[in-house]
Amino acid sequence: MLRAFAQAFRTPDLRRKLLFTMGIIVIFRIGSFLPTPGVNYANVQTCVSASADNDVLGLINLFSGGALLQLSVFALGIMPYITASIIVQLLRVVIPHFEALHKEGQAGTAKLTQYTRYLTIFLAILQATTIITTARTGVLFGGCGEAGGTIPVISDDSAVTILLAILTMTAGTGLVMWLAELITERGVGNGMSLLIFISIAASFPAALWTVANAQGGFMTFLLVVLLALLLIAVVVFVEQSQRRIPVQYAKRMVGRRVYGGTSTYIPIKINMAGVIPVIFASSILMLPTLLAQFGDQNAGWVQWILRHFATPASPFYLITFALLILFFAFFYTSITFNPDEVADNMKRYGGFVPGIRAGRPTAEYLRYVINRVTSAGSIYLVLVALIPTLAFVLLGISNIPFGGTSLLIIVGVGLETVKQIDSQLQQRHYEGILK
């Protein structure tokens, strides 16, 4: 395995791609620490340490690798791009024009991507404005750092400064989007997911360190690390497993040549939707708490939301989370894999599943198999997403260092990237990193 790594660096083509990717990652990390003009860096640090255990911003902050609470130029990170992709993807169900574009193939997809990019900038303006204004009024840091107070986060409270900060953050988000695209285009792996991966991985050691220091001491720390390793092993195992539906292609003559006659299979992964249901569910669950931030803190509904949704350990939160994941797992699988389309394509090229007639019966068979496989997959997703939270509650650790979401993302992206490096390696050698 180590030899494969060495080989990856000895191949000039691959070495260039790897170095390029690393360079982009370095730029991304530097930008995550560069404070936005107008923001007082020292005061931000004071406020961050004062409100470290704010659960609401925990997840957003996790996705941005700690950049959000630093109010850096890349504070929004890759999140607007992800949100925009999700929205465009979901709008395909609602707007017929989008579905038509998607079916058009390469050109249509390019147009959809372009829509996603415009939407990203729009969302970036919106979110940057929200963050800057909440930081100015002190809501962002839980009542710390308001303008005109003793330690103002925004040093000079004029309209020009605030507009400048918003503009800079928007441009920063655009730059992150471009960096992600550059990685996809010239580096290894998918840029967008790789940048989330980097952000989450960057905050991992610090989170583990707080566990070791603050609560329980060394034994708890060891237990947490063991749990994480075990979960990673399980996730790798399940992500790699798939159900293979055999497909036989009929032989046919076109002119003097014979086509087909091969037998292949349709691979159906147990967890076809990947980590997306978990991301959807957690971003939706974030909404009520965000709403509550703007309400009157003593009102009944605000109190109710804070009691049930602000802490991941409350049973109400856990059940809603589980139900949302189950729903989105099925929903997303049905969006990405259309049995009718697959059956139609198979029929057109003379393929059939042995024992089942081509056309509609095949589509129904595929739908039956997918529903059953997804049932298992969605339950697995719920378990992986909830086990860390439950375990931390049982261990009595109050602030949760990492959730199942981050583990799933890390393993999923890691596997995908290694697979891509592997396939590039195999163009020259036969042995890759994965056996």
Add this chain to the structure above:
Amino acid sequence: MDALRIGLQVILVLTSIVLVLTILMHKGKGGGMSDMFGGGLSSSMSSSGVAERNLNRITIGTAVLWGTAIVLLGLIEKFAV
């Protein structure tokens, strides 16, 4: 010092707008959500035309200028007060 700061702020505003516009002018290669987590192997064609290459140069130049302006503004903020 004030003149320098205002000058840098103007540069920052201009480069921010240009940066967003040039980035939006690129052809998106993101691929969207479908191949974000565990999609198929997407064959990436890195061949880009002359227009795209020039656009890349402009974007990189603007980004460097943008970053420098931010760093300088940060330094002024830190040492001027």
